[in-house]
Amino acid sequence: MWIYLIQGLGFGLAAASQPGPLQTYLISQALTRGWKKSLVNAFAPLISDAPIILLCVLILSQVPDWFQTFLYIASGLFILYLAYGTYKTWKNFDENQTQTESKIDGLSKAVMMNFLSPGPYIFWSLVTGPILVKGWRETPIHGISLLLGFYISFISALMLIIFIFGTAAKAGPKVNRAMLGISAIALFLFGLYQLWQGI
Template identity: 55%
Template sequence: MWLYLLQGIGFGLAAAAQPGPFQAYLLSQTMQNGWRRTLPAAFAPLISDGPIILLVLLLLSRVPAWLQRGLYLAGGLFILYLAWGAWRAWRSFDASRWQRVGPSQRQSVWHAALMNALNPGPYIYWSLVTGPILLSGWQEAPISGAAFLFGFYATLVGALAGITLLFGLARPLGPQINRTLLGISALALLAFGLLQVYRGLG
């Protein structure tokens, strides 16, 4: 059991540390709405990954190529939509805006969960890397599989929450820093969105 727990912790940390659209989304939301309103979005994988894990384990192999391309395309379009929102916020930036109330925490969580569900990354990750480990642990003993899942998601969510708090520390530094980071997040979302659309069409 302990071996699977340690593997879960290691893979959870690796997943959180990899730059990607989800991390760019957290940066964008933190710069727009503050870390308190964005923090619940770190829990989005707990909402979106359940069906992904079940689907991957039922397939017992890698995600079909046609589904992968479709997910790339749908996810890319959604990320471009988020990039457009971040760009609009950057273009109409007003220092006084940061004192106002932004979108609700619930909206932030569901946007993050939807983006994660439309991102092929979790499907590929669970089919090629973590899925076989989870399946092996569960076959040995259900508690081993549960330990792997616990280690993975406790570390993943904790690390994403830490990233959100880190971004939040930059927010009080001043309007110019906020606007710069918001612009960076918009460009990052644009790049990730275009890349996924390209992969979906390729």
């Protein structure tokens, strides 16, 4: 049991520390909405990963190539949409306004981004999926231990990222605007990369 728990903790930390569209989106949300209002977005993988894990475990090696291509293209278009929204926030940034309020639920966007991104599908089918299946076959406690360890470290690391960048936003409006610009560029590049992978 402990081996699977430790493996889960390690995989979760590795997944959170790799720069990707979800992490970039969480950073942009922390900069615009503040860390307190953005913290809930760290739980997006708990919502979006359940069907992904089921899909990957049930048809682990039978996912057709066209499905992965579709995911790359859908993910790329959605990330470009988010990049445009972040760019608009950067362009219309008001230095006299302490915090930009968003009427759009950041959690639903974070869930959608994670669900459309091919990253979780590839991760759960090639990396952790086989370990989860092996552990579950030994005893369900092993499979649960892997999942528990993974999400404890993954969500904790995402919350730390949100807190760090949300706190950094208080360093001043110019720093906040610069970081928003960087987030917009990063999202744009991630979107183009996903499209390139799918085409």
